[in-house]
Amino acid sequence: MTAGPRPANIAELLTHALALEIEASERYADLAEQMKSHNNLRIAKLFGKMADIEKLHVDHIRKMIERHGVKLSEPANYYWTSPEGPETTDPLDLHYLMTPRQALELARHNEARARDYYAHLATDAQDGETRRMAQELAAEEEEHVALIDAWLAKVPETDADWDEDDDPPFLQD
């Protein structure tokens, strides 16, 4: 995918940020539903929690938009080069038996990507105000990374036989 132009000002940066956070939050909510329908309720709860965290971030960005009197611009010109937003989980990464550690590692990967994305925008920003805001957004993502790290410290390692299923969905001979 070709990258669009980088956000040149606060309005574009916040439009990007809003799009990115909404996509991330909706995806976590979708993943929670998937896990619920396959009865992996622990992971459903975890993705539900991530969706809530992202929703709070959406509300926060909405407030920033209000505070700065920003008019939303055309969302098509995303700057990111990844297939979707840098904070969005790739649905192909899921497994119906995945463990809390694997789910948290996935979430950590997304949050770290979002942090790096904003940090990169801060480095590239043309004016001080846009730079400060990108740094602020990067710091918020860093808080999410730290939160997930704290969770990770509490969950057990993934067993080698994590994907073994006593009643697998395969048709047996």
Added chain:
Amino acid sequence: MNETAVALNKPTPADYRSGIKPIWCPGCGDYSVLLEITKALAALELPAAEVAIVSGIGCSSRIPAYSSCYGFHGVHGRALPVATGLKVARPDLTVIATGGDGDGFSIGGNHFLHACRRNVDITYIVMDNQVYGMTKGQASPTTDPDWDSVLTPGGTGIRPFQPLVIALASGANFVARGFAGDPAGTTEMIIEGIKHPGFSFIQILSPCATFRPDQREWRNLVRPAPVPFTTDPSRAANRIMTDDGFNLGILYRGDRPPYESGRKSEPRDIDAIAEEFVL
């Protein structure tokens, strides 16, 4: 994305989703394809009531239920005859046929050839996972001959069906290959397929997380096709036949005029239509 789209008064992918929650396995590529189709419809700003999604039977064929567009989840292998009939009767609709490789190339193989040949203006999206997912893991026409499984010990030993080159040889007017895990590229491909007149065929490599866990590797194998699409069918055939099945992109665009019925569709009274079917 939705909020900015709403603020700009544009349709969003969510507008094309029904309230029904998909029951595909977590990690199934079909989730991404559903997203890509709804993103394409939103980008084209097509009213959901002017789009019909027609499918056969299979995991991938569940897509119409998950969309707010008109839909027909029909008979195994028969998505294309239904879609063709619908488009001929209602040329004003955007008609998309969807399904799996079993549905489209096995039981529906004959319809596939003739739909390409007829070149009616529909878009056919096949979620190719090289397996029958819904019936629990049998080999399909696109399965590699050495895929060893409980049901085909040692593999089928049979040369796989080559959908893209067969589509081309049969007269499809637009031929493309996408990957479920490439949302931006695949969405763009679907947009272009819908816009292109005539029969557009899009093969989307869509991993089956449950019966083909080996397909997780696909994300490391796919790459953009090294050259842009061609309008020359023999050149396209040569490229498709010599690639390894992982080149992504629009591969061929033809200019054959689409088949049209020549009959204007007039709105008709529903009771009058029902009467024609009274035995």
